[in-house]
Amino acid sequence: MIVLVPVSRFRVTYEVAAGRPFSQLERMILTAIQQGTSALDELQEIFQVHRRLLIEGLLTLTQAGWLALGGPGREGFVLTSEGREAAGSDRPPSTTAVSSRRAFVVMERLTGGLISNDEVRFVTKRDLDRVWGQTQRLSPEVSDNRLDEGQVQHLLPRKQGEWVRWIGPIDMMSKDTHWLPVNVDLAAGSVVGLPDGWLARLRPTIVDEATRFAESLTEDGRRCTWKVGGPRRFPVADTVDRDALRIPAVGWQVALTEDDFHFTGDDHERLLAAALEEAGSSVLVASAFANAGKLEALRSHFEVTLKRGVSIDLLWGYTGDGSADGRETVEWMRRLAYSAKRDGLKGVIRFNKVPSGSHAKLLLCDGASGSWACVGSYNWLSAFVGSRGGNRPGNVSVRISEPGAVAALARCAAALWSAAESEVLTSTGDRWRRIAADLDMAASRSDLATTNATIRLILDREHEVLLREWSRTAQHRLLVASHRLGAPCETRLISAGVERSVGFSFDVLYGRVDLDEASLARIAELIGKTGGILRHVPEFHGKALVSDASACVTSYNFLSADPFATAKNARELGIVIDGAEPAEWLWSRLRKNLPTGEELVPGAWRA
Secondary structure, three states: OEEEEEEEEEEEEEEEEEOOEOOHHHHHHHHHHHOOOOOHHHHHHHHOOOHHHHHHHHHHHHHOOOEEEOOOOOOOEEEOHHHHHHHOOOOOOEOOEEEEEEEEEEEEOOOOOEEEHHHOOOEEOOOOOOOHHHEEEOOOOOOOOOOOHHHHHHHOOEOOOOEEEEEEEEEEOOOOOEEEEEEEEOOOOEEEOOOHHHHHHHHHHHHHHHHHHHHHOOHHHHHOOOOOOOOOOOOOOOOOOOOOOEOOOOOEEEOOOHHHEEEEHHHHHHHHHHHHHHEEEEEEEEEEEEOHHHHHHOHHHHHHHHHOOOEEEEEEEEEOOOOOOOHHHHHHHHHHHHHHHHOOOOOOEEEOOOOOOEOOOEEEEEEOOEEEEEEEOOOOEOOOOOOOOOOOEEEEEEEEOOHHHHHHHHHHHHHHHHHOHHHOOOOHHHHHHHHHHHHHHHHOOOOOOOOOEEEEEEEOOHHHHHHHHHHHHOOOEEEEEEEEEOOOHHHHHHHHHOOOOOOOEEEEEEEEEOOOHHHHHHHHHHHHHOOOEEEEOOOOOOOEEEOOOEEEEEOOOOOOOOOOOOOOOOEOEEEEEEOHHHHHHHHHHHHHOOOOOEEOOOHHHOO
């Protein structure tokens, strides 16, 4: 039978850049020639370096069009008009070339998955005219009509050596117009025609829907099939053709250590203090909640950071001060911004004036020794440590310093900031976009010698897909940690009931429950029948997922619905880590070192 998946097409305009900034030596050569030095021997006497290095620098400056050889009466090296302009500029000279491009991405409307336009073959109703009456059309579940740069950045083609400089605008080109036709064989449980990138996330849904509606089709309709064409593809990421457009491989190779994972309140507070202390020009703190009490506790750190001329950007998602609109929190931030300006502090503090609706927790810092980010479950602007157990492992976060990954997180931060109703026209998002472009440029030249994991970003609804996939495919262990246990958990854990090998370990941890006693008992029974243990850990706020050799650290509550009734705008942010060693660290800490909780599975059900 033919099943039609609703899809929408989006056009993305973006800029890419190629080249490199001049080295410090090349900048000094430019300045020396501007001040009258004109001969190679004079340059060697000034800089006391090998002539080869000076010749390479001179060639680079000449090729950039900034240096030339003078004529009679002005022998030696001279600056061109462009060279004089570059030497007098405050910005570092660079050979970077920028070009504008457009790309198309396709969103499937069942779970919101995105893919490159050239990875999928979609059709219109006119193309299906012959079989339209014999198809089963699935209803859209995703109503969002907007995408941001954080969602599409990994799907933008570029040449080898290029990096993304800017993304936007992103325009929706179609809705309720295009369909992805797939052939479903219910007897075999097979789906033919899905792109590889959508197979895991869509196959179970398509099979379930096809089974439900099969009886409404005629016999001819159930036997009808569609000729599926193969997708057009860009060259693979390791192509040797530098001029070929390619979509970079998903993820970044990193070298993580145990110290990069943070669990206690004290750990997170030390990390926040370090970010404010190390930041060279900008630091961003994104927290689902903010309240004036926690902000007051951070005042001294904020003031010292502002005194150094660093910009502080505070993004909060929901009110945490008891008011309907976060009025007390906003007033506190306004007073700090006013006092900073009155006292002549060089830095500026910026904040959103209305709730952003984002549940993401993110710390970004452009430190002197390199930019880094921290992603996880900790509410930086509302969580108190104090006397309530700062050493208790109640959260899970991971620190990332790989430039490409931090660049991607900076773009996500820019998108979150610009999506806040009060911040649409502010320049804060643009500043983080520029930081992201600089980090992308650095990432294009970085090469780690030793790595132990591959990381990638995961956003919003992708978390539910990840939980379903890992619940179905995990062979040796599965751990689900969720701050809240809510109504959707039974549906989301149903995939964990597949048959496993002997010795399979299954743990579910939660801190709060939004279920009645009967529902909780039913969930405990479901987990128990798979040999698992459901454990209540009071005040546990972590959100994490650990499978065989992979882990996910995130802001997303895997086992609850959106608790704040903002599902349309709620934004979630996580890091997926593929690597046996980091997965083992996280597994051990969460499973063995948490305080003893209440196990809700009768002993007879345990594996």
